[in-house]
Amino acid sequence: MSGPLLQIDGLRKNFGSRRILDIEHLALNSGESNVVTGDNGCGKTTLLRIIAGLENAEITSYRFQGQPLSLEHFPPRLRHEIIYVHQHPYLFNTTIAANIGYGLKTRNLRKSERERLVNEAMEWAGVAHLIYVPPQKLSGGEKQRVALARAKVLNPKLFLLDEPTANLDAEARRHTIELIQQMCLDDNCVLIACHDYELINLPRMRRMILSDCRLAPQAPTAIRRQVV
């Protein structure tokens, strides 16, 4: 496929009279890892939510794999291609396996196939030993790993990860970064919103800064000054 996976032009978002985003152009490519950083409240989460079709915005053009799309009528098939993971992931009040298999169920996969993929994803995320633990009893790091497994098992074209290491202790953060590193190595496109210097500095990471409603490419040193 030629051209970017996702291309957005003329994106504007206001909350009341306050402008949050004013982005002229954003293109994300397959196999590319991207990180957006910026001050708290600068609109990183809003940007991810708009791309995921969870939030509306004024937009001149939204193209996915070259196809022009409307945010107001976000096509259901795109939900299978773009997965958004909340900063504090929500786990359904059921089993961990059912949580990870939820998206597969919406894709009408056979039960045996679903079980195989769920088991693989649980092994990948290192949560297989937690299979009988109710999701509400998991720690923040474990919840984050289950949420990453739930996203990865769907093999989407674009992962949107919102502050995946925020509020995690050192061990949980290390685990989560390892998983994200693996996601970045695959042929997926990953867009992460975060302040985590280690994540920002992952190899082959394309770095951007959201500041004054605008998105700009940044060198790692500039990000270090902004983040640290």
Add this chain to the structure above:
Amino acid sequence: MELLEPTREAFRLLFSGDAELWRIIFISLRVSLIAMLVVTPFAVVTGFFLATVPFPGRRPLVILIQGLLSSPTVVVGLLLYLLLSRSGPFGSWHLLFTQEAMIIGQVIIAFPVMVAFTLSAVQGADPRAHETALSLGAGTTRAALTTLLEVRFGVMASVFNAFGRVFSEIGCSLMVGGNILGLTRNIPTAIALETSKGEFAQGIALGIVLMSAALGVNYALAFLQGEGGLK
């Protein structure tokens, strides 16, 4: 008043399989359970819709529904009587003094109770539940069902409350059912009648059944509810 003898007689009536008594119990359960089966899907969908879809006039509508929670069942019965009586607009349906009329009345009584409780449960749901379902590829209907499943504790509470209200109501059943033995006499109307005649044994027996059936049905529903929401 002597209570021991009528209570002993009540248990004798219950365990001797008194046909008349058990017919009354059967009618009561049949009418209320059918009413709940009819009202539940409509009320849950309405409650979910009111909680999640903004539209002009939503607020006054919610206030109206919450106001209807305290509507006296006898007033519902009176209005339904006027509609179903021979000179009323639906008189040609010949529903007055039938179980169907009682079911309609109980549906009307249960509807605002279930809508208000479902609305409250869905409003209290974590918005990330719906977003997560959507983001994982669920369609609108599946995402809505997932949200309802997440707040099943609250939704089932709406079923408990509505069942409790219709199973024990007397005003509407008396007005549109007519308290006809073997046809429309249910537990509450029978208790009122027997007590007025001084037949305390049957009144007590029916009271025991009313309480036991209400508890039994609630336990069955609680089983369906699971542990969701309990910390």
